[in-house]
Amino acid sequence: MSFGVMLVEGIVGGFAPPTPKKIIQIQNLDEGATITQQTLVPESGNDYHMQSANVSTEELASIGEKIKQTLKDLPTEHPPGSEDIYGLDIAIRFASDDFEWINGK
Secondary structure (H helix, E strand, C coil), X not given: CXXXXXXXXXXXXXXXXXXCCEEEEEEEECCEEEEEEEEECCXXXXXXXXXEEEECHHHHHHHHHHHHHHHCCCCCCCCCCCCCCCXXXXXXXXXXXXXXXXXXX
């Protein structure tokens, strides 16, 4: 199962636009799977420490299906991706060949 998921912490801003504190991306594509994490360096404003790893597509296939089954039953805002309806300062985006789910900005 090909899919991508992105988790972003720090999506709520005020007067100024938000600066994400952490971004985690998981890509499980036919040609391989990668996990990337970017973490805001404290007091830097916009510098990120980045880590990444390659994993087997088989390891992520069952995880992607579990995420899909969980998310399909959760409500989202309308239009999807327009606000943080759960109030957790976190955005979640999941997309596969036959399903897409977005919460947060």
